Amino acid sequence: MKKLSFIFLFLTCFAFAQNKQLLYNYTDIPQSLLLNPGTEVNYKWHVGIPILSHIHASAGASGVTAYDLFADNGVNFNDKLRRVVYNLDRNDYFTVNQQLEILSGGFAFGNSYEPNKYLSFGLYQELDLHFYYPRDYAILALEGNQSNIGREFDLGDLNGKGELISVLHVGLTTKVNKKFTYGIRGKIYSSLLNFKSTNNRGTFVTTEGTNNFYNHTFDLDLELQTSGYASLIDLDNDGQNDWNKKAVKELRKRLLFGANLGLGLDFGFTYHPKEQWTVTGSVQDLGFIYHTKDVETYKLKGEYTFEGINPLFPNNGSGQTADEYWQEISDNFEDLFELDTISKNYISWRSPKLNGSVSYRYGKKNIKECNCTADEGDYLNEAGLQLFAIGRSRRPQFALSAFYRRQLFNFLSGKVTYAVDGFSKTNIGVGLSTHIGNVNFYIMADNLLEYQNLAKSNYASFQLGFNYIFPIKKK
């Protein structure tokens, strides 16, 4: 119970999501190429500082905050729990996303005077969890069926998936001309752990019976697919610590081409219809992982209506003996609730992401020495709108952001975003990127309005990273 409540706490407190509105199209930062391989590149080469080049974590819970449940306000915890259970919708969700770039780099090539291609590559690890709120299960657990006679509990409310993967990728960004740049990135996914329970169907309902008070009707079609899980459970266990160590070691082995592999694709573009206008778009993680090794699927399937037991024999007129009758009832229940464990290959689709933006740049820098304005392209301000969408098992989730980016000093730029999404209507984020010498450092955080008390926020994210960037020399 303690463990469970901790996990719940973790999920409600720090459910992480995937929108990186601060990093998107932040052309100073090489990691923006991961969101859109068609991002314009203005440097010769870059190397991410290993393990520190991109650290991202975000969490979100739509419809509920940690404060709703754990506020220290004298209200009984169970009253708060009840309120949360009833207020949330079955399409509310909890999500956690974390990424850690292990290695990354890139270099420009092509045309020797003005290289027009940029090859970027790297390896990162990603954890992604997404659960819908299993509303009918929660209500059944809270109330029982007594006050819900005639109500169909929808067992399809159970819908969640999780993955721990590593991604090896290489992308090519091509600048066609001043107006148009496009890019494409191929990815090889190695799955460390995966589970998926997204196609559940079924109902449980108690109705007024004819022969007895109630008919209890079970119609179950539930499935949990796992890969990389069975072998972890089977590890020798000499105490929890020992198991943890072995499990981490085992997972590390799977980091590169370890077990189950998949393929994915990103593509995107940047286009300037006019000099100061920018339109961008990208699709990320259009891909899948094919799970064939260490797979285990757990299945519950069956239909049965139970109206009670007719104990008097042989008078019930069915011609069955008491033993046969009993056997039939217990067989029915066993069949219904027996968890079938099968080894079955399966495909898990990654959650594809769509990004788009329209923006306007303005305000050229005055250069004192020549009393003129800076080169074309060196605008100080950029303002625009960004759209983000991610495909999830029931329906896509959207976020719309307005942003403003400004070159504050030669070495420092900043970006402010205002985002509206399923978590919040007032999400303000700030990102800063510095270039001191050739070292680039960036840090970004979200939901600043709620920052003084994150417990009240539905969503929070942060990312930071260090790169070594070798700029293109100004002529």
Add this chain to the structure above:
Amino acid sequence: MLQKIAPILFVLLFASCVKDVDFDQAEDIAISPVVESSLIFFDFEAAQFSEPTGTEIVVEGDDLELDLFNDQFFRDNLTKVEFFFEVTNSIDRNFRADVTLFDANDQIQHAFAIDVVPDGNNEVEVTHTEVFEDALLEQLTNTKRLGFVLSMFPSPTGIPLDENSIGNIKMRSKATLFFLIDNE
């Protein structure tokens, strides 16, 4: 290095600005669902009772496996159980339903009976609620087997029931389980 920094960063970024909340409250969790389930039922016509003499007690009965309440979850979280029986009779005879709970060693844990007194061939409805709480609940959770016996007593006239006899005896029943699921 990172392994050391990351948790600190995480804490700085998140935990330090979490205020006015008390996560220990989760320890107070207590939910109390009430579950109802159909139990025993039957419906017999008078003509189904084959009675050679009309002077002996006719006994019909069966044993039901009932080890559900043995389960640790039920032992830990049940606070009360009610069995509710409704018997409707229009056979002009006295009936008695005996319910006996046995443990794993076939020792009787608890027994109760429901008596049904007829009103000629008019329909008579008898209800009975057996409440299991405290010590009785303990006995229920020790139960492995439920014995159910329906006895029909002879008619005062001594005339046996035959295929032309009218009336029927019907039973419906349900169990109501009161849970208190908490952190204890």
